[in-house]
Amino acid sequence: xxxxxxxxxxxxxxxxxxxxxxxxxxxxxxxxxxxxxxxxxxxxxxxxxxxxxxxxxxxxxxxxxxxxxxxxxxxxxxxxxxxxxxxxxxxxxxxxxxxxxxxxxxxxxxxxxxxxxxxxxxxxxxxxxxxxxxxxxxxxxxxxxxxxxxxxxxxxxxxxxxxxxxxxxxxxxxxxxxxxxxxxxxxxxxxxxxxxxxxxxxxxxxxxxxxxxxxxxxxxxxxxxxxxxxxxxxxxxxxxxxxxxxxxxxxxxxxxxxxxxxxxxxxxxxxxxxxxxxxxxxxxxxx
Numbered sequence: 001x002x003x004x005x006x007x008x009x010x011x012x013x014x015x016x017x018x019x020x021x022x023x024x025x026x027x028x029x030x031x032x033x034x035x036x037x038x039x040x041x042x043x044x045x046x047x048x049x050x051x052x053x054x055x056x057x058x059x060x061x062x063x064x065x066x067x068x069x070x071x072x073x074x075x076x077x078x079x080x081x082x083x084x085x086x087x088x089x090x091x092x093x094x095x096x097x098x099x100x101x102x103x104x105x106x107x108x109x110x111x112x113x114x115x116x117x118x119x120x121x122x123x124x125x126x127x128x129x130x131x132x133x134x135x136x137x138x139x140x141x142x143x144x145x146x147x148x149x150x151x152x153x154x155x156x157x158x159x160x161x162x163x164x165x166x167x168x169x170x171x172x173x174x175x176x177x178x179x180x181x182x183x184x185x186x187x188x189x190x191x192x193x194x195x196x197x198x199x200x201x202x203x204x205x206x207x208x209x210x211x212x213x214x215x216x217x218x219x220x221x222x223x224x225x226x227x228x229x230x231x232x233x234x235x236x237x238x239x240x241x242x243x244x245x246x247x248x249x250x251x252x253x254x255x256x257x258x259x260x261x262x263x264x265x266x267x268x269x270x271x272x273x274x275x276x277x278x279x280x281x282x283x284x285x286x287x
Contacts, residue, residue, distance in 0.1 A: 009032060009033025009034045009035050010032045010033060010035045010038065010059050010067070011059070011078075012059055012060065012061070012067070012078065012127055012132060012134065013059070013060055013077055013078030013079075013125065013127050013134045014058070014059070014077045014078055014079075015056055015057065015058050015059075015077070016056070016057060016058075016059050016069075017054050017055070017056050017057075018030035018031055018032065018038065018054065018055060018057060018059075018069065019031045019052060019053070019054055019055075020049060020050065020051050020052060020053045020054075020055060021037060021051065022051060023051070025042075026039075026041060026042055027039055027040050027041040027042040027043075027044075027045060028040050028042075028045060028049065030055065030057065030069055032059075032067065035067060036067075038059060038067045038068065038069050039066070039067075039068050039069065040055070040057060040068070040069040040070070040071075041068070041070075044057075044069070044070050044071045044072070046071075055069075055071070056071070057069035057070060057071055058070050058071070058072065058073065058074060058077070058100075060074075060100070060102070060134055061102075061132075061133060061134065062102060063102055065133070070100065070101075072099065072100055072101075073099065074098045074099045074100050075097075075098045075099040076098055076123075076125045076136075077125060078125050078126060078127050078134060079125065079126070079143075079175060080124070080125055080175045081122065081123070081124050081125075081140055081160055081162070081172045081175050082098070082122070082123060082125065082160070083120055083121070083122055083123075083160065083192065083193030084096040084097060084098055084104065084120060084121060084123055084136070085097050085118070085119070085120045086106075086115045086116060086117050086118065086119055086120070086121065087103055087117060088103070088117055089115060089116070089117055092105060092107060092108070093105050093106050093107040093108045093110070093111065093115075094106045094111065094115035094117075096121070096123065096136060098125075098136075104125065104134070104135070104136050105133075105135050105136070106121075106123060106135065106136045106137065106138065107135060107137075110135065110136065110137035110138060110139060111137075111138050112138050112139060113138060120193060121138060122138070122140065122160070122162045122163070122192065122193070123136040123137060123138055123140065124136065124137050124139075124140035124143050126143065140162075140172070141178065144172060144176065144177060144178050145176075145177055145178055145207065146176075147176070148207065149177055149203055149207055149209055151200040151203055151209065152200065152203075153200055153201060153202065153203075153216060154199060154200065154215075154216040155199065155200045156197055156198070156199055156200075157173040157174050157179075157197070157198055157199075157200065157211065158173065158174055158175075158195070158197060158198075159171040159172065159173045159179065159181075159195065159196055159197070159198040159211065160172050160193065160194070160195050161181075161190050161191065161192050161193060161194045161195075161196075162178075162192065163192060164192070165180065167180060167182055167183065168180055168181045168182040168183040168184075168185070168186065169181040169183075169186065169190050171198065171211065173198060173209065173211060177209055178208075178209070179198070179208075179209040179210065179211045180208070180209070180210055180211070181198065181210075181211055181212060181213065182210065182212070184257070185201075185212040185213065185214060186213065187213075187214075187251050187255040187256060187257075188255060196213055197213070198211035198212060198213055199211060199212055199213075199214065199215050199216050200216075201216060214256065214260070224254055224255075224256045224260050224261065224264040225264050225267065225268055225273075227253075227254045227255060227256075228254060228261075228264060228265065228268065228274075228281075229268075229273070229283065231253060231254065232274070232281070232282075232283040233283065237282055237283040238277075238279070238280065238281070238282045238283070239253075239280050239281050239282075240279050240280040241253065241261075241280045241281060242265075242276070242279075242280045242281065243262065245258070245280075265281055268281075272284060
């Protein structure tokens, strides 16, 4: 096996665009640069593939530690956090289903829970610096928060829920930073493994990041406005909701806090989109 420090071409455990070199009965070989020729089995070859064509493939090690290429998409690449299901437990560790023919190993030393077949776990996929092998770990926090966050308030990020906390939900954003969603920003239940887009609400002095599933500022108003207008159209242009409406009903109807609702209907009123009546709100022009 080639030591990881010697690699300067193919990105192991990630997608690469490689050129077809030659065909054999059981597939074709791709140009792996310093890593040599890499086999792509015939079952992954697209009809009409020719020598010299470029193909986008995921490169990893097969069960005999040989580099192979596939057009299948794994559930996670090296450098990503994922919620994967344990298929089997054996002496080397636990084997997770990551969407490929070969399962993903979590060595025993990389487990803080003793993994059980049939259960799912949050893990980080990494490449061992000494052996080059791809594996996963439950100790994903060691791979997070290792660079300064460059987010500004309102920036969007991709998140995965990793655990629940008394304050809300712990998440990992962009596979790089830990962050927190507070309970009062959540209007639909979340669970471990859920993926969602979040928006940065604060980067603290200690570089801790707060995020929300709701857009910040005017973007948030626009998002809530769309829901209110859609509800109005479904209700023949009128809704019996207003300042005195129960916050829980507001949350159920529009997925927002009462404060956001009041701010949004104020904006819609000033823009001439709705009327505010004794009974609630009314759409001016029902299209």
